[in-house]
Amino acid sequence: MSKDIYVIAEQRDGVLAKVGKELIGEATKLAADLGEKVVAVVLGSEIKDEAAKLYAYGADEVVVIDNPVLKSYTTEPYAKALTELIAKCEPNIVLFGATSIGRDLAPRVAGRVHTGLTADCTGLAIDEETKLLLMTRPAFGGNIMATIVCKEYRPQMATVRPGVMKALEKDASKTGEVKVLDVALSAADMNVEILDEVKETKKSVDITEAKVLVSGGRGIGSAKGFDMLRECAAELGGEVASSRSCVDAGWIESDRQVGQTGKTVRPELYIACGISGAIQHVAGMENSEFVVSINKNDTAAIFSVSDLGVVGDVNVIIPKLTEALKKYNAEKNN
Amino acid sequence: MVGFELTKTQQLCRELFHNFAENEIRPIARDMDEKEEYPRELLDKLQKAHMFGIPYPQELGGAGADVLTYTLAMEELSKVDASTGITLSVHTSLCCPCIYENGTDEQKERFLRPLISGEKIGAFSLTEPNAGTDASGVQTTADKDGDYYILNGSKMFTTNAGIADTFVVFALTDKSKGPKGMSAFIVDRTMEGVSVGTNIPRMGIRAASNCEVAFTNVKVPADRLLGKEGGGYKIAMTALGGGRIGIGAQAVGIAQGAINEAIKYVKERKQFGKNISKFQNTQFKLAEMQTKVDAARLMVWRAAVEKDKHGNYAPLAAMCKLFASETANEVTRGCVQLFGGYGYSREYPVERAMRDAKITEIYEGTSEAMKMIISGTMKL
Amino acid sequence: MKIVVCIKQVPDTTEVKLDPKTNTLIRDGVPSIINPDDKAGIEAALTLKEQLGGTVTVVCMGPPQADVALREALAMGCDDAILMSDRAFGGSDTYATAHVIAAGLKTLDYDLIITGRQAIDGDTAQVGPQIAEQLGIPQVSYAAEIKTAEDGAVVVKRQFEDRYQLLKVKTPCLVTALSELAQPRYMTVSGIVNAYNKEVKVLTFEDVKNNLNPDFIGLKGSPTNVKQSFTKQVKGAGTVINVSADEAVKTIMDKLIEKHII
Secondary structure, rough: OOOEEEEEEOOEEEEEOOHHHHHHHHHHHHHHHHHHEEEEEHHHOOOHHHHHHHHHHHOOOEEEEEHHHOOOOHHHHHHHHHHHHHHHHOEEEEEEEOOHHHHHHHOOOHHOOOOOEEEEEEEEOOOOOOOOOEEEEHHHHHEEEEEEEEOOOOOOEEEEEEOOOOOOOOOOOOOEEEEEEEOOHHHHHHOOEEEEEOOOOOOOOOHHOOOOOEOOHHHOOOOHHHHHHHHHHHHHOOOEEHHHHHHOOOOOOHHHHOOOOOEOOOOOOOEOOOOOOOHHOOOOOOOEEEEEEEEEOOOHHHHHHOOOEEEHHHHHHHHHHHHHHHHHHHHHOO | OOOOOOOOOHHHHHHHHHHHHHHHHHHHHHHHHHOOOOOHHHHHHHHOOOHHHOOOOHHHHOOOOHHHHHHHHHHHHHHOOOOHHHHHHHHHHHHHHHHHHHHHHHHHHHHHHHHOOOOOOEEEEEOOOEEEEOOHHHHOOOEEEEEEEEEEEEEEEEEEOOOOEEEEEEOOOHHHHHHEEEEEEEOOOOOEEEEEEEEEEOOOOOOOEEEEEEEEEEEEEHHEEEOOOOOOOHHHHHHHHHHHHHHHHHHHHHHHHHHHHHHHHHHHHHEOOEHHOHHHHHHHHHHHHHHHHHHHHHHHHHEEEEEEHOOOOOHHHHHHOOOOOOHHHHHHHHHHHHOOOOHHHHOOOOOHHHHHHHHHOOOOOOHHHHHHHHHHOOOO | EEEHHHHEEEEEOOOOOOOOOOOOOOOOOOOOOOHHHHHHHHHHHHHHHHHHOOEEEEEEEEEHHHHHHHHHHHHOOEEEEEEEHHHHHHOHHHHHHHHHHHHHHOOOOOEEEEOOOOOOOOOOOOOOHHHHHOOOOEEEEEEEEEEEEEOEEEEEEEEEOEEEEEEEEOOOOOEEEHHHOOOOOOHHHHHHHHHHOOOOEEEEEHHHHOOOOOOOOOOOOOOOOEEEEEEEEOOOOEEEEOHHHHHHHHHHHHHHHHHHOO
16 A cells, blocks of 8 residues: 655755755645655665754655665666665655756656656645645646646656745754665666766856846946846846846946847746836836836836836835845855 | 649748748848848858758759749748848849859859859849940940950949859940840859959848949950850840749748738837727738738749749749839838837838838839830730 | 657747636647757757768657658758657657657667657656666766767766766667757758658557557556646736835745745
């Protein structure tokens, strides 16, 4: 009988990735609805101590598969290990982060075990009647959302988009023993040879690829005003963009221009600062997921395409927002 | 009666031309116009996609498609940039046909093959300072001297001259015979005595190369005479007769491109509380313009199909050029008007379309010359 | 080298718009294209062929309309094209799709199979790895570069979020391509003319039934199915607030947290 929710918590270089904690947080909610347990699984080499931390994030049990062959990720040893785990433990649900590892590993395992897999979920829930896992995910380039179910095959598997679910607050009082699952693995299980592994620093971003844009218009007042926007963008992990008038005024480079004669962008967050909202600009950003705009003029056209419109002075609000973000980020990282 | 649908091959070709124009040309078209320069990289990309020999057989290194497919290329490219249209057109349907229809096998192998592959670019030198619509006013001479013809004279408004390797030049081998004394020659840009001027500053199609070319005692080997002595006028007129189909397609492209831009704009622009696309004036103007462009396109297609059938295409070609060019001028003016003030700005593409449209009523035979040809078939 | 490229014909989802009145997708007039990741795969295959010699065969599972995607691949320079098409294949989820395609691939000789990483309509990135599993061959996904080694093995630059690996894999193997892998070449006009003079081989259920299990394909054979689909909200005016700067900042922060943007 399939039971319990297994979260495959990724690690890189011996450090647990954030997404695993997010999935455990979500899994605790699902487990409560099902009356089942959350089991965190970590694969790696000499990983027991790191894995133990997951009790503090809400795991009921932590299982580790520890082998030198699992030190760096390659598909086959990981797939073999998980397949054995699934055969031995018979989970009801298995969750992975939808990372470049998860999206390589999960389909291979689902194929081997012959079960259903749903990709890149942004929402998980338990159906009241059927107790099935409801997996909601974007499709069609993000234009529609679909809810998927896996009725007959087990385990029900999903990869989940990082940054969407919430990790629980760390509770250092929660501890436990890490179980080691014995899986026979050796170098013979590698069907690829790692010639090299190279870490990369972040490359410069094209505004059409940025997830967050902090954009300035006439209301910014001067080139210096963009320094203020850059600080804010940095706290949000985003980029600075601009309306045409600032480019014409020489306050910012033209490749930052959003609009009819500039670039078209679709970020997750677009903050329009001191931008009036003329159609020439709006045409370039109206498909942004979430638009916040700040403008002194309460009749500014930008407010009619904003999810949150703030009437106020950009030069006062943005620095305060940056402060608040700095505080928030510092707390999150502790 | 034939259907009006394109074959699957033609449809896929049109998709290629459309994607190429959008991805490779649209981002740089305005810059090309402002700099009055045709980028070498773009010529290379056109060549790689085999766009310089569309209607020519694969045995000669061409694409093995038909004239109709060539007009699809002309339209799609000209929607985005009319300069690319004319560059391709002069090469494909003025220069190459002279050699294709009149050259010996040896001449085709030597001169036509590299043109069809796009390795070399072609130009067509007929017009002179004193010879426009009255082509019989040509004064460039070609005097026979042993195994050579010595070329002397100057040509005006030669499109592609600045980027071309191969010129088909029309000169008098016998001054006493008027047009019947004209002959056609294949001349290399690198021959001594050939001097290509700078780009002539023009109202439109500014990125296309268009220059004076002077010939001073150019020694042209006799094996580069196309056809017979005295056959040049007919060669030129025949080439122009077919070239008009390309110009008709170019005009259709210019007009349709302008309409497409206008449709996008009027759906975004708000005045008096609503999108101007909702005003009947806007809707009616666009309906009128689209109807005329649709008609022009069908006329171009019919002329192309007739040429592919080796039928009597010349009057059809003249009609399609006459109608399409006048339509392009009317439509581009109308589109600039729909844009209002922004239409006058060089940052929006419609003013360029309007400037580009004018030449289609003039070159490769003026509208007046077209009327002469058409009325000539009407037994008046 | 014998290379097989698996492609999918998809609607150009960047062109899809929402009808604000009915809140449904407007699919009319949306052009069908070769999935971008797959097209990069074709380019990578053609480049390898130019370097090493060999053949490139392109395979597509889809309805009869997918023929034009295969013609496009031929016009780019591929040697052969195969369309796997049958009502029995319809409604397949990624497991079932992989099962069908694997059945078709079993009729071919190959050294390297290239698929795109993910399709822009399904967005799952699952079919490539699942095909590799069903064929029992090694997989490398997220390929940013594909080269070959002297001994005929394939060397792949495998991209992660924060690093890359250089992996050496023996053939036969499967690689999933990122669109950054290669800038796809244009078709040529002669390529298009010749593509329509070639035959696109069609494989139906009958042609591959001995290579698959009929219970594992189609809607019935799919472990997952769609319970419900819905469109997201259309952008319109939201809330406008006119409060002190500190309150405004608090409201913004709350919204950003609520929307999981931070």
